[in-house]
Amino acid sequence: xxxxxxxxxxxxxxxxxxxxxxxxxxxxxxxxxxxxxxxxxxxxxxxxxxxxxxxxxxxxxxxxxxxxxxxxxxxxxxxxxxxxxxxxxxxxxxxxxxxxxxxxxxxxxxxxxxxxxxxxxxxxxxxxxxxxxxxxxxxxxxxxxxxxxxxxxxxxxxxxxxxxxxxxxxxxxxxxxxxxxxxxxxxxxxxxxxxxxxxxxxxxxxxxxxxxxxxxxxxxxxxxxxxxxxxxxxxxxxxxxxxxxxxxxxxxxxxxxxxxxxxxxxx
Amino acid sequence: xxxxxxxxxxxxxxxxxxxxxxxxxxxxxxxxxxxxxxxxxxxxxxxxxxxxxxxxxxxxxxxxxxxxxxxxxxxxxxxxxxxxxxxxxxxxxxxxxxxxxxxxxxxxxxxxxxxxxxxxxxxxxxxxxxxxxxxxxxxxxxxxxxxxxxxxxxxxxxxxxxxxxxxxxxxxxxxxxxxxxxxxxxxxxxxxxxxxxxxxxxxxxxxxxxxxxxxxxxxxxxxxxxxxxxxxxxxxxxxxxxxxxxxxxxxxxx
Numbered sequence: 001x002x003x004x005x006x007x008x009x010x011x012x013x014x015x016x017x018x019x020x021x022x023x024x025x026x027x028x029x030x031x032x033x034x035x036x037x038x039x040x041x042x043x044x045x046x047x048x049x050x051x052x053x054x055x056x057x058x059x060x061x062x063x064x065x066x067x068x069x070x071x072x073x074x075x076x077x078x079x080x081x082x083x084x085x086x087x088x089x090x091x092x093x094x095x096x097x098x099x100x101x102x103x104x105x106x107x108x109x110x111x112x113x114x115x116x117x118x119x120x121x122x123x124x125x126x127x128x129x130x131x132x133x134x135x136x137x138x139x140x141x142x143x144x145x146x147x148x149x150x151x152x153x154x155x156x157x158x159x160x161x162x163x164x165x166x167x168x169x170x171x172x173x174x175x176x177x178x179x180x181x182x183x184x185x186x187x188x189x190x191x192x193x194x195x196x197x198x199x200x201x202x203x204x205x206x207x208x209x210x211x212x213x214x215x216x217x218x219x220x221x222x223x224x225x226x227x228x229x230x231x232x233x234x235x236x237x238x239x240x241x242x243x244x245x246x247x248x249x250x251x252x253x254x255x256x257x258x259x260x261x262x263x264x265x266x267x
Numbered sequence: 268x269x270x271x272x273x274x275x276x277x278x279x280x281x282x283x284x285x286x287x288x289x290x291x292x293x294x295x296x297x298x299x300x301x302x303x304x305x306x307x308x309x310x311x312x313x314x315x316x317x318x319x320x321x322x323x324x325x326x327x328x329x330x331x332x333x334x335x336x337x338x339x340x341x342x343x344x345x346x347x348x349x350x351x352x353x354x355x356x357x358x359x360x361x362x363x364x365x366x367x368x369x370x371x372x373x374x375x376x377x378x379x380x381x382x383x384x385x386x387x388x389x390x391x392x393x394x395x396x397x398x399x400x401x402x403x404x405x406x407x408x409x410x411x412x413x414x415x416x417x418x419x420x421x422x423x424x425x426x427x428x429x430x431x432x433x434x435x436x437x438x439x440x441x442x443x444x445x446x447x448x449x450x451x452x453x454x455x456x457x458x459x460x461x462x463x464x465x466x467x468x469x470x471x472x473x474x475x476x477x478x479x480x481x482x483x484x485x486x487x488x489x490x491x492x493x494x495x496x497x498x499x500x501x502x503x504x505x506x507x508x509x510x511x512x513x514x515x516x517x518x519x520x521x
Contacts, residue, residue, distance in 0.1 A: 060427060082427060082429040086427045090420060093424075094425075094442070095519055097519075105428050137518075154428075157429065
Protein backbone atom coordinates (compact mmCIF):
# COMPACT_ATOMS: atom_id res chain seq x y z
CA UNK A 1 0.00 0.00 0.00
CA UNK A 2 1.20 3.48 -0.81
CA UNK A 3 1.33 4.92 2.68
CA UNK A 4 3.30 8.01 1.72
CA UNK A 5 0.53 9.42 -0.41
CA UNK A 6 0.99 13.18 -0.86
CA UNK A 7 -2.67 13.84 -0.34
CA UNK A 8 -3.03 12.01 2.96
CA UNK A 9 -3.86 14.23 5.90
CA UNK A 10 -3.16 11.53 8.40
CA UNK A 11 -1.09 8.45 7.75
CA UNK A 12 -1.04 5.59 10.22
CA UNK A 13 2.01 3.62 9.22
CA UNK A 14 2.36 -0.03 10.39
CA UNK A 15 1.51 0.86 13.97
CA UNK A 16 1.71 -1.73 16.71
CA UNK A 17 0.61 -0.99 20.26
CA UNK A 18 1.21 -3.26 23.22
CA UNK A 19 0.01 -2.77 26.77
CA UNK A 20 1.26 -4.63 29.79
CA UNK A 21 -1.54 -5.84 32.02
CA UNK A 22 -1.97 -8.38 34.81
CA UNK A 23 -2.53 -11.10 32.22
CA UNK A 24 0.76 -10.20 30.60
CA UNK A 25 1.48 -8.33 27.39
CA UNK A 26 -1.61 -7.45 25.35
CA UNK A 27 -1.26 -6.46 21.70
CA UNK A 28 -4.06 -3.99 20.99
CA UNK A 29 -3.01 -3.09 17.45
CA UNK A 30 -0.75 -5.09 15.14
CA UNK A 31 0.87 -3.51 12.06
CA UNK A 32 -2.15 -1.30 11.42
CA UNK A 33 -1.92 0.97 8.39
CA UNK A 34 -4.52 3.52 7.39
CA UNK A 35 -4.53 6.64 5.23
CA UNK A 36 -6.98 9.46 5.76
CA UNK A 37 -7.25 12.03 2.98
CA UNK A 38 -7.99 15.70 3.49
CA UNK A 39 -11.73 16.40 3.75
CA UNK A 40 -12.66 12.77 4.18
CA UNK A 41 -15.29 11.49 6.61
CA UNK A 42 -13.81 8.19 7.69
CA UNK A 43 -15.79 5.95 10.01
CA UNK A 44 -13.91 3.14 11.73
CA UNK A 45 -16.21 0.23 12.62
CA UNK A 46 -15.24 -2.62 14.87
CA UNK A 47 -16.42 -4.89 17.64
CA UNK A 48 -15.80 -3.77 21.22
CA UNK A 49 -12.27 -4.36 22.43
CA UNK A 50 -10.71 -4.32 18.97
CA UNK A 51 -8.53 -1.30 19.70
CA UNK A 52 -10.55 1.46 18.00
CA UNK A 53 -10.05 3.83 20.90
CA UNK A 54 -6.36 3.00 21.05
CA UNK A 55 -6.09 3.96 17.40
CA UNK A 56 -7.83 7.32 17.83
CA UNK A 57 -5.84 8.06 21.00
CA UNK A 58 -2.64 7.61 19.05
CA UNK A 59 -3.80 9.96 16.30
CA UNK A 60 -4.67 12.56 18.98
CA UNK A 61 -1.23 12.05 20.53
CA UNK A 62 -2.58 10.84 23.90
CA UNK A 63 -0.72 7.59 23.35
CA UNK A 64 2.44 6.66 21.47
CA UNK A 65 2.82 3.61 19.23
CA UNK A 66 5.04 0.76 20.42
CA UNK A 67 6.31 0.61 16.86
CA UNK A 68 5.44 2.36 13.60
CA UNK A 69 4.35 5.97 13.40
CA UNK A 70 1.41 8.32 12.91
CA UNK A 71 1.96 11.21 10.48
CA UNK A 72 -0.09 14.38 10.40
CA UNK A 73 0.58 16.35 7.20
CA UNK A 74 3.67 14.21 6.74
CA UNK A 75 5.12 15.05 10.16
CA UNK A 76 5.23 12.45 12.95
CA UNK A 77 2.81 12.97 15.86
CA UNK A 78 4.93 13.05 19.01
CA UNK A 79 2.64 14.73 21.53
CA UNK A 80 -0.89 15.94 22.05
CA UNK A 81 -2.00 17.71 18.88
CA UNK A 82 -4.59 20.50 19.15
CA UNK A 83 -4.88 20.30 15.33
CA UNK A 84 -6.92 17.16 15.98
CA UNK A 85 -9.98 18.19 17.99
CA UNK A 86 -11.25 15.28 20.05
CA UNK A 87 -14.85 14.58 21.00
CA UNK A 88 -15.30 12.00 23.73
CA UNK A 89 -18.19 9.67 24.42
CA UNK A 90 -18.35 11.02 28.00
CA UNK A 91 -18.44 14.65 26.72
CA UNK A 92 -15.55 15.75 29.00
CA UNK A 93 -17.06 19.19 29.57
CA UNK A 94 -15.65 21.25 32.41
CA UNK A 95 -18.42 21.19 35.04
CA UNK A 96 -17.31 24.50 36.62
CA UNK A 97 -17.53 26.37 33.32
CA UNK A 98 -20.72 27.56 31.68
CA UNK A 99 -21.61 26.47 28.13
CA UNK A 100 -20.05 29.66 26.81
CA UNK A 101 -16.87 29.29 28.88
CA UNK A 102 -16.53 25.69 27.74
CA UNK A 103 -16.83 26.68 24.08
CA UNK A 104 -14.34 29.52 24.62
CA UNK A 105 -11.78 27.27 26.31
CA UNK A 106 -9.53 26.56 23.33
CA UNK A 107 -9.59 30.22 22.32
CA UNK A 108 -8.66 31.27 25.84
CA UNK A 109 -5.70 28.91 25.68
CA UNK A 110 -4.64 30.68 22.49
CA UNK A 111 -4.80 33.96 24.44
CA UNK A 112 -7.44 35.40 22.12
CA UNK A 113 -9.01 38.56 23.62
CA UNK A 114 -12.29 38.21 25.46
CA UNK A 115 -14.56 40.10 23.06
CA UNK A 116 -13.29 38.13 20.09
CA UNK A 117 -13.66 34.87 22.02
CA UNK A 118 -17.24 35.75 22.81
CA UNK A 119 -18.08 36.41 19.17
CA UNK A 120 -16.54 33.14 17.97
CA UNK A 121 -18.22 31.15 20.75
CA UNK A 122 -21.59 32.72 19.92
CA UNK A 123 -21.20 31.59 16.31
CA UNK A 124 -20.60 27.96 17.26
CA UNK A 125 -23.23 27.90 20.02
CA UNK A 126 -25.59 29.06 17.32
CA UNK A 127 -24.35 26.34 14.96
CA UNK A 128 -25.28 23.60 17.43
CA UNK A 129 -28.55 25.42 18.29
CA UNK A 130 -27.85 26.02 21.96
CA UNK A 131 -28.77 29.69 22.03
CA UNK A 132 -30.19 30.66 25.39
CA UNK A 133 -28.06 28.14 27.25
CA UNK A 134 -24.83 30.18 27.21
CA UNK A 135 -24.90 30.74 30.97
CA UNK A 136 -25.96 27.19 31.92
CA UNK A 137 -23.62 24.79 33.64
CA UNK A 138 -23.19 21.35 32.03
CA UNK A 139 -25.01 19.42 34.78
CA UNK A 140 -28.21 21.27 33.85
CA UNK A 141 -28.04 19.96 30.27
CA UNK A 142 -29.21 16.66 28.75
CA UNK A 143 -26.71 14.22 27.27
CA UNK A 144 -27.43 15.34 23.72
CA UNK A 145 -26.99 19.00 24.63
CA UNK A 146 -23.72 18.23 26.40
CA UNK A 147 -22.40 16.50 23.31
CA UNK A 148 -23.43 19.49 21.20
CA UNK A 149 -21.46 21.76 23.54
CA UNK A 150 -18.51 19.42 23.14
CA UNK A 151 -18.79 19.62 19.34
CA UNK A 152 -19.03 23.43 19.47
CA UNK A 153 -16.02 23.54 21.79
CA UNK A 154 -13.95 21.46 19.38
CA UNK A 155 -15.06 23.45 16.32
CA UNK A 156 -14.46 26.85 17.95
CA UNK A 157 -10.82 25.84 18.30
CA UNK A 158 -10.78 25.44 14.50
CA UNK A 159 -8.97 22.09 14.30
CA UNK A 160 -7.99 20.65 10.94
CA UNK A 161 -9.16 17.19 11.93
CA UNK A 162 -12.02 16.13 14.17
CA UNK A 163 -11.72 12.88 16.07
CA UNK A 164 -14.93 11.44 17.47
CA UNK A 165 -14.73 8.42 19.76
CA UNK A 166 -18.19 6.80 19.83
CA UNK A 167 -19.67 10.23 20.54
CA UNK A 168 -23.33 9.26 20.33
CA UNK A 169 -23.17 5.82 21.94
CA UNK A 170 -24.57 7.02 25.27
CA UNK A 171 -27.52 8.89 23.73
CA UNK A 172 -31.06 7.73 23.07
CA UNK A 173 -32.00 6.83 19.49
CA UNK A 174 -33.92 10.05 18.72
CA UNK A 175 -31.22 12.36 20.01
CA UNK A 176 -28.58 10.30 18.23
CA UNK A 177 -30.36 10.74 14.90
CA UNK A 178 -30.64 14.51 15.36
CA UNK A 179 -26.97 14.78 16.22
CA UNK A 180 -25.95 12.57 13.30
CA UNK A 181 -27.83 14.88 10.92
CA UNK A 182 -26.24 17.93 12.55
CA UNK A 183 -22.80 16.41 12.22
CA UNK A 184 -23.30 15.71 8.51
CA UNK A 185 -24.42 19.33 8.01
CA UNK A 186 -21.35 20.58 9.88
CA UNK A 187 -19.16 18.30 7.76
CA UNK A 188 -20.66 19.61 4.53
CA UNK A 189 -20.35 23.23 5.69
CA UNK A 190 -16.90 23.23 7.29
CA UNK A 191 -15.18 20.53 5.21
CA UNK A 192 -13.12 19.22 8.08
CA UNK A 193 -11.37 15.88 7.95
CA UNK A 194 -13.31 13.64 10.31
CA UNK A 195 -12.40 10.34 11.90
CA UNK A 196 -15.37 8.81 13.66
CA UNK A 197 -15.36 5.63 15.68
CA UNK A 198 -18.43 3.51 16.21
CA UNK A 199 -19.63 -0.07 16.57
CA UNK A 200 -22.86 0.72 14.74
CA UNK A 201 -22.89 -0.22 11.06
CA UNK A 202 -25.92 1.98 10.39
CA UNK A 203 -24.18 4.96 11.92
CA UNK A 204 -21.15 4.27 9.74
CA UNK A 205 -23.31 4.12 6.61
CA UNK A 206 -25.23 7.29 7.48
CA UNK A 207 -22.20 9.43 8.12
CA UNK A 208 -19.14 8.27 6.26
CA UNK A 209 -17.54 8.94 2.93
CA UNK A 210 -15.40 5.88 3.60
CA UNK A 211 -15.60 3.04 6.10
CA UNK A 212 -12.73 1.06 7.60
CA UNK A 213 -13.63 -2.22 9.28
CA UNK A 214 -11.27 -3.34 12.03
CA UNK A 215 -10.39 -6.92 12.89
CA UNK A 216 -10.68 -8.46 16.34
CA UNK A 217 -7.75 -7.95 18.66
CA UNK A 218 -4.97 -7.45 17.74
CA UNK A 219 -6.61 -4.75 15.62
CA UNK A 220 -5.84 -4.25 11.96
CA UNK A 221 -7.88 -2.88 9.10
CA UNK A 222 -9.85 -5.80 7.65
CA UNK A 223 -11.51 -3.92 4.84
CA UNK A 224 -11.90 -0.39 3.49
CA UNK A 225 -15.14 0.50 1.75
CA UNK A 226 -15.97 3.66 -0.17
CA UNK A 227 -19.43 4.90 0.82
CA UNK A 228 -20.79 6.85 -2.13
CA UNK A 229 -24.41 6.96 -1.01
CA UNK A 230 -25.82 10.42 -1.74
CA UNK A 231 -26.24 12.97 1.10
CA UNK A 232 -28.59 13.64 2.82
CA UNK A 233 -29.01 10.00 3.70
CA UNK A 234 -32.71 10.13 4.39
CA UNK A 235 -35.20 7.28 4.62
CA UNK A 236 -35.19 6.79 0.83
CA UNK A 237 -31.45 6.24 0.79
CA UNK A 238 -31.65 3.98 3.81
CA UNK A 239 -34.14 1.73 2.03
CA UNK A 240 -32.23 1.62 -1.25
CA UNK A 241 -30.62 -1.53 -2.61
CA UNK A 242 -27.22 0.14 -2.51
CA UNK A 243 -27.53 0.78 1.21
CA UNK A 244 -28.56 -2.81 1.86
CA UNK A 245 -25.74 -4.20 -0.23
CA UNK A 246 -23.15 -2.09 1.61
CA UNK A 247 -24.65 -3.02 4.95
CA UNK A 248 -24.48 -6.73 4.12
CA UNK A 249 -20.89 -6.39 2.99
CA UNK A 250 -19.82 -4.67 6.21
CA UNK A 251 -21.90 -6.93 8.39
CA UNK A 252 -20.27 -10.06 6.93
CA UNK A 253 -16.88 -8.62 7.61
CA UNK A 254 -17.69 -7.45 11.16
CA UNK A 255 -19.52 -10.65 12.00
CA UNK A 256 -16.53 -12.78 11.08
CA UNK A 257 -14.38 -10.67 13.40
CA UNK A 258 -16.88 -10.78 16.27
CA UNK A 259 -17.01 -14.57 16.01
CA UNK A 260 -13.23 -14.70 15.98
CA UNK A 261 -12.97 -12.58 19.11
CA UNK A 262 -15.55 -14.77 20.87
CA UNK A 263 -13.52 -17.85 20.02
CA UNK A 264 -10.46 -16.21 21.54
CA UNK A 265 -12.36 -15.47 24.72
CA UNK A 266 -13.93 -18.90 25.14
CA UNK A 267 -11.03 -20.92 23.77
CA UNK B 268 -31.22 20.89 53.20
CA UNK B 269 -34.36 22.82 52.30
CA UNK B 270 -36.51 20.13 53.83
CA UNK B 271 -35.46 21.25 57.31
CA UNK B 272 -37.08 24.62 56.69
CA UNK B 273 -40.47 23.10 56.03
CA UNK B 274 -40.96 22.17 59.65
CA UNK B 275 -39.96 24.44 62.49
CA UNK B 276 -40.70 21.82 65.13
CA UNK B 277 -37.14 20.44 65.52
CA UNK B 278 -35.80 23.97 66.10
CA UNK B 279 -38.37 24.61 68.80
CA UNK B 280 -37.49 21.31 70.47
CA UNK B 281 -33.76 22.20 70.30
CA UNK B 282 -34.33 25.57 71.93
CA UNK B 283 -36.47 24.01 74.61
CA UNK B 284 -33.87 21.35 75.41
CA UNK B 285 -31.19 24.02 75.69
CA UNK B 286 -33.31 26.12 78.07
CA UNK B 287 -34.14 23.05 80.15
CA UNK B 288 -30.44 22.20 80.41
CA UNK B 289 -29.57 25.74 81.58
CA UNK B 290 -32.45 25.77 84.12
CA UNK B 291 -31.37 22.43 85.63
CA UNK B 292 -27.75 23.63 85.76
CA UNK B 293 -28.84 26.86 87.46
CA UNK B 294 -30.98 25.03 90.04
CA UNK B 295 -28.24 22.51 90.82
CA UNK B 296 -25.70 25.31 91.39
CA UNK B 297 -28.04 27.59 93.34
CA UNK B 298 -29.17 24.67 95.50
CA UNK B 299 -25.58 24.29 96.70
CA UNK B 300 -25.16 20.81 95.23
CA UNK B 301 -21.96 21.88 93.43
CA UNK B 302 -19.20 24.10 94.78
CA UNK B 303 -19.29 27.36 92.70
CA UNK B 304 -15.49 27.22 92.41
CA UNK B 305 -15.83 23.98 90.44
CA UNK B 306 -18.85 24.97 88.40
CA UNK B 307 -20.45 28.41 88.41
CA UNK B 308 -24.15 28.87 87.68
CA UNK B 309 -25.08 30.01 84.14
CA UNK B 310 -26.33 33.29 85.61
CA UNK B 311 -22.84 33.97 87.04
CA UNK B 312 -21.21 33.22 83.68
CA UNK B 313 -23.72 35.56 82.06
CA UNK B 314 -22.96 38.28 84.61
CA UNK B 315 -19.24 37.86 83.89
CA UNK B 316 -19.96 38.10 80.17
CA UNK B 317 -21.88 41.35 80.65
CA UNK B 318 -19.00 42.77 82.69
CA UNK B 319 -16.28 41.73 80.22
CA UNK B 320 -18.27 42.92 77.25
CA UNK B 321 -18.80 46.22 79.05
CA UNK B 322 -15.09 46.85 79.54
CA UNK B 323 -14.31 45.54 76.04
CA UNK B 324 -12.10 42.69 77.26
CA UNK B 325 -14.14 39.82 75.89
CA UNK B 326 -14.23 41.20 72.37
CA UNK B 327 -10.52 42.07 72.48
CA UNK B 328 -9.63 38.49 73.44
CA UNK B 329 -11.98 37.02 70.86
CA UNK B 330 -10.64 39.24 68.09
CA UNK B 331 -7.04 38.49 69.07
CA UNK B 332 -7.59 34.73 68.75
CA UNK B 333 -9.66 35.05 65.59
CA UNK B 334 -7.05 37.27 63.96
CA UNK B 335 -4.27 34.81 64.80
CA UNK B 336 -6.23 31.86 63.40
CA UNK B 337 -7.12 33.77 60.24
CA UNK B 338 -3.63 35.09 59.52
CA UNK B 339 -1.91 31.77 60.27
CA UNK B 340 -4.51 29.82 58.37
CA UNK B 341 -4.45 32.14 55.34
CA UNK B 342 -0.67 31.89 55.06
CA UNK B 343 -0.82 28.12 55.44
CA UNK B 344 -3.56 27.76 52.78
CA UNK B 345 -1.94 30.18 50.38
CA UNK B 346 1.24 28.11 50.45
CA UNK B 347 -0.48 24.73 50.62
CA UNK B 348 -2.89 25.20 47.67
CA UNK B 349 -0.35 25.92 44.88
CA UNK B 350 2.22 23.60 46.44
CA UNK B 351 -0.33 20.79 46.78
CA UNK B 352 -1.47 21.16 43.18
CA UNK B 353 2.13 20.97 41.99
CA UNK B 354 2.82 17.93 44.14
CA UNK B 355 -0.39 16.25 43.02
CA UNK B 356 0.45 16.70 39.35
CA UNK B 357 4.16 15.81 39.40
CA UNK B 358 5.35 12.40 40.50
CA UNK B 359 8.98 13.50 40.63
CA UNK B 360 8.21 16.50 42.81
CA UNK B 361 6.07 14.32 45.05
CA UNK B 362 8.86 11.78 45.47
CA UNK B 363 11.29 14.53 46.48
CA UNK B 364 8.96 16.06 49.06
CA UNK B 365 7.26 12.92 50.35
CA UNK B 366 9.70 12.11 53.20
CA UNK B 367 9.43 15.61 54.65
CA UNK B 368 5.65 15.68 54.48
CA UNK B 369 5.49 12.23 56.05
CA UNK B 370 7.72 13.39 58.91
CA UNK B 371 5.86 16.65 59.49
CA UNK B 372 2.34 15.31 59.30
CA UNK B 373 2.17 13.26 62.52
CA UNK B 374 3.60 16.10 64.65
CA UNK B 375 1.00 17.77 66.88
CA UNK B 376 1.27 21.55 66.63
CA UNK B 377 1.86 21.70 70.39
CA UNK B 378 5.23 20.02 69.99
CA UNK B 379 6.39 23.15 68.13
CA UNK B 380 5.44 25.55 70.94
CA UNK B 381 8.72 25.36 72.94
CA UNK B 382 10.88 25.73 69.83
CA UNK B 383 8.75 28.56 68.46
CA UNK B 384 9.01 30.40 71.79
CA UNK B 385 12.80 30.06 71.70
CA UNK B 386 13.02 31.28 68.13
CA UNK B 387 10.32 33.95 68.08
CA UNK B 388 9.50 34.80 71.70
CA UNK B 389 5.95 35.49 72.94
CA UNK B 390 5.04 37.36 69.76
CA UNK B 391 2.26 37.39 67.21
CA UNK B 392 4.60 35.78 64.69
CA UNK B 393 5.05 32.89 67.09
CA UNK B 394 1.26 32.42 67.24
CA UNK B 395 0.96 32.47 63.45
CA UNK B 396 3.79 29.96 63.17
CA UNK B 397 1.98 27.54 65.49
CA UNK B 398 -1.19 27.74 63.41
CA UNK B 399 0.91 27.31 60.29
CA UNK B 400 2.81 24.28 61.60
CA UNK B 401 -0.39 22.68 62.83
CA UNK B 402 -2.39 23.12 59.65
CA UNK B 403 0.11 23.14 56.78
CA UNK B 404 1.01 19.45 56.40
CA UNK B 405 -2.56 18.11 56.81
CA UNK B 406 -3.89 20.82 54.42
CA UNK B 407 -1.26 19.84 51.90
CA UNK B 408 -2.37 16.21 52.05
CA UNK B 409 -6.02 17.16 51.57
CA UNK B 410 -5.08 19.23 48.54
CA UNK B 411 -2.89 16.51 47.01
CA UNK B 412 -5.74 14.03 47.39
CA UNK B 413 -8.21 16.51 45.88
CA UNK B 414 -5.85 17.06 42.95
CA UNK B 415 -5.61 13.35 42.26
CA UNK B 416 -9.38 12.97 42.20
CA UNK B 417 -9.69 15.00 38.97
CA UNK B 418 -11.06 13.00 36.05
CA UNK B 419 -8.03 12.41 33.76
CA UNK B 420 -10.38 12.74 30.79
CA UNK B 421 -10.85 16.44 31.60
CA UNK B 422 -7.08 16.94 31.61
CA UNK B 423 -6.89 15.18 28.24
CA UNK B 424 -9.67 17.33 26.85
CA UNK B 425 -7.94 20.50 28.05
CA UNK B 426 -4.59 19.45 26.59
CA UNK B 427 -6.33 18.57 23.33
CA UNK B 428 -7.75 22.10 23.23
CA UNK B 429 -4.26 23.55 23.46
CA UNK B 430 -3.79 23.97 27.22
CA UNK B 431 -0.20 23.89 28.49
CA UNK B 432 0.63 21.98 31.65
CA UNK B 433 0.44 25.21 33.63
CA UNK B 434 -2.91 26.07 32.01
CA UNK B 435 -4.17 22.64 33.05
CA UNK B 436 -3.25 23.30 36.68
CA UNK B 437 -4.92 26.71 36.71
CA UNK B 438 -7.93 25.99 34.51
CA UNK B 439 -8.70 22.35 35.26
CA UNK B 440 -7.03 21.00 38.39
CA UNK B 441 -7.61 24.01 40.66
CA UNK B 442 -11.32 24.53 39.89
CA UNK B 443 -11.93 20.79 39.65
CA UNK B 444 -10.38 20.15 43.05
CA UNK B 445 -11.85 23.26 44.68
CA UNK B 446 -14.95 21.67 46.25
CA UNK B 447 -12.79 19.03 47.90
CA UNK B 448 -10.09 21.54 48.84
CA UNK B 449 -12.67 23.72 50.56
CA UNK B 450 -14.16 20.87 52.55
CA UNK B 451 -10.63 19.86 53.59
CA UNK B 452 -9.80 23.40 54.64
CA UNK B 453 -12.96 23.58 56.73
CA UNK B 454 -11.72 20.62 58.76
CA UNK B 455 -8.32 22.32 58.99
CA UNK B 456 -9.87 25.52 60.29
CA UNK B 457 -11.13 23.58 63.32
CA UNK B 458 -7.60 22.26 63.84
CA UNK B 459 -6.20 25.78 63.50
CA UNK B 460 -8.40 26.83 66.43
CA UNK B 461 -7.06 23.95 68.51
CA UNK B 462 -3.54 25.15 67.67
CA UNK B 463 -4.12 28.75 68.67
CA UNK B 464 -5.89 27.95 71.94
CA UNK B 465 -3.05 25.61 72.97
CA UNK B 466 -0.47 28.24 72.07
CA UNK B 467 -2.35 30.86 74.08
CA UNK B 468 -2.74 28.54 77.05
CA UNK B 469 1.04 28.11 77.17
CA UNK B 470 2.19 31.68 76.59
CA UNK B 471 0.25 34.77 75.56
CA UNK B 472 -0.77 38.22 76.70
CA UNK B 473 -4.24 38.20 75.12
CA UNK B 474 -6.63 35.87 73.37
CA UNK B 475 -9.32 33.44 74.54
CA UNK B 476 -6.74 30.83 75.57
CA UNK B 477 -5.01 33.45 77.69
CA UNK B 478 -8.34 34.52 79.18
CA UNK B 479 -9.12 30.95 80.21
CA UNK B 480 -5.68 30.41 81.71
CA UNK B 481 -5.77 33.75 83.52
CA UNK B 482 -9.24 33.01 84.90
CA UNK B 483 -7.94 29.73 86.27
CA UNK B 484 -5.03 31.51 88.03
CA UNK B 485 -7.54 33.69 89.95
CA UNK B 486 -10.04 30.85 90.56
CA UNK B 487 -12.55 32.71 88.35
CA UNK B 488 -14.29 29.60 87.07
CA UNK B 489 -16.96 31.78 85.45
CA UNK B 490 -14.29 33.46 83.27
CA UNK B 491 -12.91 30.02 82.33
CA UNK B 492 -16.39 28.81 81.36
CA UNK B 493 -17.10 32.03 79.48
CA UNK B 494 -13.88 31.55 77.48
CA UNK B 495 -14.89 28.00 76.54
CA UNK B 496 -18.38 29.07 75.47
CA UNK B 497 -16.92 31.96 73.49
CA UNK B 498 -14.55 29.67 71.52
CA UNK B 499 -17.48 27.50 70.59
CA UNK B 500 -19.65 30.45 69.54
CA UNK B 501 -16.86 32.09 67.51
CA UNK B 502 -16.08 28.92 65.56
CA UNK B 503 -19.80 28.43 64.91
CA UNK B 504 -20.17 31.96 63.53
CA UNK B 505 -17.10 31.51 61.32
CA UNK B 506 -18.53 28.30 59.88
CA UNK B 507 -21.80 30.02 59.01
CA UNK B 508 -19.93 32.84 57.25
CA UNK B 509 -17.74 30.31 55.46
CA UNK B 510 -20.75 28.37 54.22
CA UNK B 511 -22.08 31.52 52.52
CA UNK B 512 -18.67 32.16 51.02
CA UNK B 513 -18.41 28.57 49.79
CA UNK B 514 -21.65 28.79 47.81
CA UNK B 515 -20.43 31.99 46.21
CA UNK B 516 -17.14 30.33 45.27
CA UNK B 517 -18.68 27.17 43.78
CA UNK B 518 -21.61 28.39 41.67
CA UNK B 519 -21.70 25.25 39.51
CA UNK B 520 -22.42 22.94 42.45
CA UNK B 521 -25.79 24.60 43.05
